C-alpha cells in the first residue's frame with residue numbers, strides 16, 4: 251500500500267509538469283496532470299493523445315514534461331503506452347532493467363470516448379499494467395469546441411450550436427466510466443480536481459494495483475465552457491455537488507461512492523455559470539434542464555443502489 | 563552448417579524472426595500474413611523464443627504498440643498485409659518520423675474494394691512514400707534472408723529507420739519451397755545486441771517523443787529525414803556484403819539478369835521475376851538480347867544506380883502488379899521513368915499492369931511483352947504506353 255498522503259510532504263515534491271506551457275490560463279488539464287504525477291511515489295512514463303494537453307505542452311524545442319513522455323497520434327495513446335509497458339516487461343524479464351516504473355496514458359474525451367475507444371478497450375482487455383487517464387473537458391477543444399460523445403446534453407458546441415431549430419446537443423453523454431467498469435478490470439474511478447485529495451488517493455491506489463486501470467477526471471475548459479478563467483475549480487466542485495460528476499470507484503467490481511454531497515444541489519447551479527448552457531435558461535428549453543436533472547438523479551440513485559448491494 | 567528445409571515463405575520468415583528474437587512483437591491476423599504470426603506465436607507458446615507478444619485488437623494498434631515499444635528501447639517487429647497495412651497508414655509515418663527501427667514483413671495482397679485476398683502489390687505501393695525502407699523479395703529464401711538483414715539495416719546508427727520486407731502473398735507466402743536456414747547462433751551474431759538510442763525507459767534522462775513542430779522548424783526536420791534516406795543504399799550494400807560472407811548468397815540494390823548486353827529488358831518485382839527469367843532464357847536461346855532487372859531496395863529508390871543500369875537498353879517494359887489510379891501509370895513505371903529522365907539518349911519505355919488480385923502471371927505474358935519490345939526496337943514506335951495484360955477484353 252502507498253503511504254498516506256500528507257499535504258506537508260506533497261509540498262516538497264517536484265512538480266513534474268513545468269510552468270510555461272501554453273495551455274490557456276485557468277485550464278483544468280495541467281492541474282489534473284500535476285496532481286496525478288504528484289500522487290505517484292514511482293517514476294512514471296506517460297503517453298499522450300493528440301489534443302489540447304499534448305499540443306500545448308511540447309512545442310519543439312520545449313517540453314513541459316519532466317518525465318519520459320511520448321505522443322504518437324490522436325486515437326492510440328492506450329496502444330502506445332501498452333507497447334512501452336510490454337517492452338519494459340520484456341527487458342525486465344531479461345534482467346536489463348530492474349526499476350519499478352509506472353505507465354500512464356493521458357487522453358482527452360475525444361481521444362478516449364470516441365476515436366480512441368477501441369484502442370483503450372483493447373489495451374485494457376490485454377491486461378497491461380497501466381493507468382489510463384481521461385481528462386474530460388466535454389468536447390474536442392483543441393480543434394475548436396466540437397461536440398464529442400462526452401459533451402453534456404444541451405451544451406452549445408461549434409458542430410451542434412444552439413440555434414432556433416436545434417437547442418445544442420440533443421443526445422445524452424456516453425457513460426464511459428461504466429463502460430470501462432464493464433471491462434471487469436481491477437480499478438475504475440471518477441475524480442475531479444476540486445476534490446484533490448480524493449483524486450490523488452485514487453491515483454495512488456490505482457498505481458498499487460497490478461493490471462489495467464482507468465480513471466475519468468473532469469477537466470474544466472473555460473474556452474469551451476464559456477466560463478471565467480478563475481472559475482475552473484469552482485465549476486468542477488459544482489459538477490460534483492450537483493452529482494453531474496459523481497465521485498466513485500469500482501474496485502474489483504465493487505462500487506463505492508467516495509464523496510457524498512451533504513446536500514445535492516440542483517443541476518442549474520452547475521449550468522448557470524457556463525455560457526455553453528446559456529440558451530437552456532430560455533423558457534422553450536426548460537425541458538432540457540428538467541431532463542438533465544432526471545438523468546443525473548437516475549444515475550445517482552443507481553450508483554447508491556449498487557454501493558448498497560455490496561455493503562450488505 | 564546451414565539447414566535445408568522445405569517450408570512456406572511465411573514459415574521461413576517466422577523462423578527468421580525466431581532466430582533474431584525481437585524483444586516485442588505485435589500481431590493481428592490478416593490473410594495471407596496470418597500464417598506467419600501464427601507460426602511465430604507457437605514458437606512463443608512452446609518456449610522456443612523469448613519475445614513478448616502483444617496481441618492487439620487492430621493493425622492500427624499493432625503499429626502504435628510497435629511505436630511505443632520501439633521508443634521504449636528494444637527490438638520490435640510486426641507483420642501485415644493489405645487492409646492491415648492500409649489501416650496502419652497513419653502510424654507508418656509516425657514510426658519513420660520518430661526514426662524507430664521497426665521491422666515488418668508485408669505479405670503482399672490486393673486492396674478492397676472489391677474484396678480480394680490474393681497477391682498484388684497495391685498494399686506496399688500505397689505505403690512507398692511513408693518514409694519506410696522497402697525491400698522486396700522474389701522467393702522464400704530471399705524473404706528469409708531479407709528479414710534477417712532488415713534488422714541490421716533498420717538499427718544502423720546512421721539511419722534508424724523502419725523497414726518493410728515485401729514478398730508475394732500465397733505465391734511465396736503459402737507455397738512450399740526450398741529454404742536454406744542459417745544457424746540460430748549465426749543469425750544472432752549477425753544481428754548483434756540491440757543498441758538503444760534515447761530510450762523512453764531511461765527514467766534518469768527523461769525525453770519527450772513526438773513534439774508539435776510549427777512552420778518555423780518543421781521543414782528542417784523533414785529535410786533531415788530526406789538526407790538520412792540518402793545514406794540507406796550504402797548501408798544496404800554493406801549489410802549485404804556481410805551477409806554474403808555468412809551465407810554465400812549475394813544481394814544488391816537490385817538484381818540484373820542477362821542485362822549487361824541486352825537490347826530489350828523487363829523490370830519486374832518479386833515472384834514474377836522468376837517466371838520472366840525462364841522466358842528470357844528462351845529468347846536468349848533464339849539469339850534475342852533480352853534481360854531483366856528486379857528491384858530489391860525499392861525505398862529509398864536507387865534512381866541513379868537504376869538509371870545507369872538501364873540507360874543502354876533500346877526498349878524497356880516495366881511490369882507493375884498495382885496501378886496508380888487517376889490516369890497515371892503503375893508506380894514502378896513512374897520511378898523507372900524518373901531514373902532515366904536525366905539521360906539524353908534513353909530507352910523507349912512501356913508499362914504493363916499484370917497479376918492484380920492474384921491473376922496468374924504466365925510465361926506467355928512475358929513472351930507477349932518481349933515480342934512487343936522487339937517490335938518497338940524495330941519500328942522505333944510505341945503503340946500504347948500503358949496496357950493491362952492477362953485480362954479479359
Ligand SMILES: Cc1ncc(C[n+]2csc(CCOP(=O)(O)OP(=O)(O)O)c2C)c(N)n1
Pocket residue numbers: 299300301302303324325357358359360361362387389390391392393398
Ligand atoms: C485521426 C485524427 N483525426 C482528427 C484529428 C484532429 N484532432 C486533433 S486534436 C482533436 C481534438 C481533441 O479532443 P480531445 O481528445 O477531447 O482533447 P482536448 O483537445 O479537448 O483536450 C482533433 C479532432 C487528429 N489529430 N487525428
Ligand code: SF4
Pocket residue numbers: 272273274276277278279302303306387391392470471472473474
Ligand atoms: S481550450 Fe480549454 S482545454 Fe484547451 S487549453 Fe484552453 S482551457 Fe484548456
Ligand SMILES: [Mg+2]
Pocket residue numbers: 358359360386387388389390391
Ligand atoms: Mg476534450
